[in-house]
Amino acid sequence: MSEEQGPKKTRSFKLPPQLVNTGLVPLLAVLTSMVVGGLIIAAAGGNPFAAYAGLFEGAFGSLNALSETTVWASPYIFAGLAVAVGFKGGLFNIGAEGQLAFGAVAAAWIGYALPGMLGADIPAVLHVILAVGGGMLAGGIWAAIPGFLKAYTGGHEVINTIMMNYIALNLTSFLLNGPMKDPNPMNVVARTPLIVESAHLPPVFPEFRFHWGFILAIGMAVLVWWLLWKTTLGFEIRTTGANLDAARYAGVNVKRTIIVTMLFSGILAGMAGAIEVTALNYRHELGFAVGYGFDAIAIALLGKNHPAGVVLASLLFAAMRNGATRMQFLTQIPVDVISVIQALILLFVAADTVVRYIYRIRSRDERFSLTRGWGK
């Protein structure tokens, strides 16, 4: 034990502290989770190496596997960015799930019903923009409401976004079962009709499902980075998130910033839903895109709320979800193992003291709080 006291030669190797926090710790968290997950697989009588090999093959083993990984990653990136933007502004947006659902419903409605209402075809490019834009707007407004409540009444956004989730998901269920239900007589499922061709966001290559939505998602990550770190608004968001009183003292319109942060967060979440409809499913159905808004919280945390981190974390989660099929096919190890590993990652990222302790990384004494308290 005494060797702990003395200075060590091995410590001379030093990463810049910024990189330790945002890069090394999440990386080690993922690694540790894979090791623990491997132990669980071994304990259950499986071969962890075969399992991970299958997982890797399923996620990256062929062009089609790569394409499917991007298909999984697209909604994760949008929704992960949504949650990350909220965190940057000191707001915990648990409502991405509901905002995403509304984005999907709005995009689907614009996709299948608008041409009929206008009585004319809409040019393809314009129709896609309208559908995706409509989804963004729907998600944005839905998130701005708890933002407004936070800014003007002090109502906590954690509570309000959860409550708004219930409203959004039940309303979606009502709409898909009722007014927006596919009228095809063979249909007994709660789903909308197919959107018309002009509202399709096409695949990049016709033989794969890899679609422009993924490229758009990467573009949005760049845009979010630029907005947060290169604009006045971004500075205001980050300052408000770091210290509310300091921001107010510095002359930031805190109320406005809170609402804008939530609006922007909801726009991104709504986009996740809209892209799923316009680029992948061509309709919305109850049971589509379930849980992405909650996965997004883990992704934002793992990505340390940085757009680049969110993209990497999304790719990781997407690879795991996509590769799970191949893993189960090759080894018969239940896909639930993936959920266990993802939960472990979240655990190690959220409680990064554990990771720092295991790998002897010194804490920089920088605290990151998920959310603030009540009141103005």
Place this chain on the structure above:
Amino acid sequence: MSKKLSLLLAVVLLASMALTACQPAASGDTKPDCSKAETFCVGLVTDVGKIDDKSFNQSTWEGVKQAEKDLGAVVQYIETTDSKDYDKNISTFAEAKYDVIVTVGFALGEATIAAAQKYPEVKFIGVDQFQGETIANLAGLNFPEDHAGFLVGALAAQMTKTGKLGAVLGTDAVPPVWRFGEGYRAGALYIKPDVEINVVYHNDVGFDKTFSDPEWGKTTAISMIDKGVDIVFGAGGKTGNGALLGAAEKGVYAIGVDTDQYFTVPEAQKVLLSSAMKLLTPGTFDLIKLAKDGKFPGGNYMGKAGYAPFHDVDSQVPAEVKAKMEEIAKALADGTLQTNVPPTKPQ
């Protein structure tokens, strides 16, 4: 201390490596080659649910397992975790040159049709997927709901003490639901022509509500029971399950539907007399066998219906009733007994 911990971690890691290295060759190495003509491979893709769901997925998988045992088939399943993976999961088997692919449930209908067209050399079995058009390499496994209804109707008529039977169903606009209801009526009248039957369809609401209204199912069942009904047949998703709960609350016999609901509605176990079952396991096995023998029927394939074991109330069912039930089941199966229920409701 932390040094010790990381040492421990390293040891554990090494131990796990050694452990797995000692294991008999991983399944990856011994993977049978399904592209060979003599290797008969059957894959199953679940709907968004688990393989051991005690319902459709599990019963179908048991049919596939039987093919492993009786036909020497190589079997494998993939559990779907998200509906966007349907296509990918089906083609995982198709790309590995599986001979038969079973997809479970209505939700996979469209993905199965698309896959059947893309892989014409593979035989597809779509459980509970009615085929509008015939595709030579795709068989929709459907079931005679009227037989299932007839069986439990006959059972109810033998078990009732008040002479009053009830049925709480979803909308009769869906033909399978109507066939369950009419089969029940026919079966009860076959045993006891003077039995009083109260069949109620939830037609007063839209399609959205008719299968997902447990409250209505429960209150309807309870009001029937209050009027003297002592056996309630519930058929129609959550609405039917609500009726089972109503019967459980009142302490009268309940009859479930589709699979053995003893396992899916545990709250009603004490009073669950039986369930009007679609026999997924033999239906799936029969189709796999037909595929192996080169007699695969494209289009719609009619499976068989049955009734579930009596479970907790087994001791309350007299031996002569059990014998009579077996007799009826046999007669329905070989066609000597007809339910006389038309496939759809006459206009």
